[in-house]
Amino acid sequence: MKELLRTNDPTVIALATALLDSEDITSFQFDVNMSILEGSIGIMPRRLMVVDRDLFMAEAIMRDAEIDLGR
Secondary structure (H helix, E strand, O other), rough: EEEEEEOOOHHHHHHHHHHHHHHOOOOEEOOOHHHHOOOOOOOOOOEEEEHHHHHHHHHHHHHHOOOOOOO
């Protein structure tokens, strides 16, 4: 698995997941439950992961949607 993006904004994760789903690319959210440890203040970023073979296409989809990958 490879990290596609990392963000504190849950709306970016939702949009990216919807875009990937529409292209039949499976994605996984990591660190979703970290809010329990941080006290739900949103300082711990969530990561959106994809399978290695889908990374190139997923990055292209994010660029087309103007979603910052932070790289």
